[in-house]
Amino acid sequence: MPELPEVEALAQDLRGRLAGRAITKVHIAAFSALKTYDPPLAAIEGALVDDVRRHGKFLDVEASGLHLVFHLARAGWVRWKDDVPAVPPRPSNKSPLAVRVVLDEADGLTPGLDVTEAGTKKSLALYLVRSPGEVEGIARLGPDPLAESFTRDVLAGILETEGRKQIKGVLRHQGTIAGIGNAYSDEILHAARMSPFKPASSLTDDELTTLFRAVKDTLGDAVERSRGLAASELKAEKKSHLAVHGRTGLACPVCGDTVREVSFADSSLQYCPTCQTGGKPLADRRMSRLLK
Structure with missing residues (x-):
């Protein structure tokens, strides 16, 4: 299970890759992963990534005032793709792919993120919200142990x-x-x-x-x-x-x-x-x- 150090490292890695890039599409390959409906996923299309942060074990991609938040659960992971397929992924029980985030084209390639979940127990979660605090799991979090305020x-x-x-x-x-x-x-x-x-x-x-x-x-x-x-x-x-x-x-x-x-x-x-x-x-x- 990804915990604080791994999610912090993911946030750091993705911050460098995504800053200033536009999200052109978010494809859902596992319908159970999407936990919100307002705003709709289409609202983030064309949004520019401002930051990538961590809240506990939640990964937060902030783009033009919206927050694409992932909880990777027990067996989730994020994989960077230099060039994602042009054809949207099809839902499949045999594929670990849960979500694909497509970015704007660069140097003739279309990079993106594949968010995957291994195993049959599907607990990975995706939220699109206006504020991280709208995600119940984030709102309930205790203090961060690496914060200076954690004494x-x-x-x-x-x-x-x-x-x-x-x-x-x-x-x-x-x-x-x-x-x-x-x-x-x-x-x-x-x-x-x-x-x-x-x-x-x-x-x-x-x-x-x-x-x-x-x-x-x-x-x-x-x-x-x-x-x-x-x-x-x-x-x-x-x-x-x-x-x-x-x-x-x-x-x-x-x-x-x-x-x-x-x-x-x-x-x-x-x-x-x-x-x-x-x-x-x-x-x-x-x-x-x-x-x-």
Whole structure:
């Protein structure tokens, strides 16, 4: 799933490619992706791109006062095309293509963006709105962890408010903190040497400071590593720097212990017992309930 660092890098890459270019057409290849109807998609035809920004995990292409907003969900991605086909895409259950954004012609070519979604579960979303705040998911976002306004005191207030909720769930809840998903919450907690099941309000002052620095450093370093990379390079860059997420059964790069996995909410989490839980494996609570 694209998270804050990847979406930030996508925004940076697309800002350089799209600035001042005109959007000539937006083709919908997966009708389930379009979530708005007013203004109609035709309203953005001929609009000049002013900026590309990120709101949490949402990608926002601003053009002549309108906002073409994408949420890439679990399996979405954006692919730059130097020359898109002249024939509009046809809806197909076999094709990953969800949306095609066609730009004005340059040097005899018609460049554009293909927004794709792998797999059969279609959750990718496209909105055309007059203001980003009209997108419910953006309106509900918590503070951005890379903003200067996201301070240690802000994090302390969030954790106190969340009480006994598990720290893993607090970090990845978009209405609490924007942009952190399953992968980077695993990485942040590993960097902080903290159990994902630790209650949010139970942190000592030292633990709070450690977690705050882990949030800022883990996300900030990932953004810096991704800066200047093309969209096609971002997935490989992310995977190559993960310490525990997606590495079940492999050695922890810090201590050498075996990375373990447990079920969590609608997915799974990975952690290192030595670094994070005092050497004790976590109980898989969802599986335990199923076996009763």
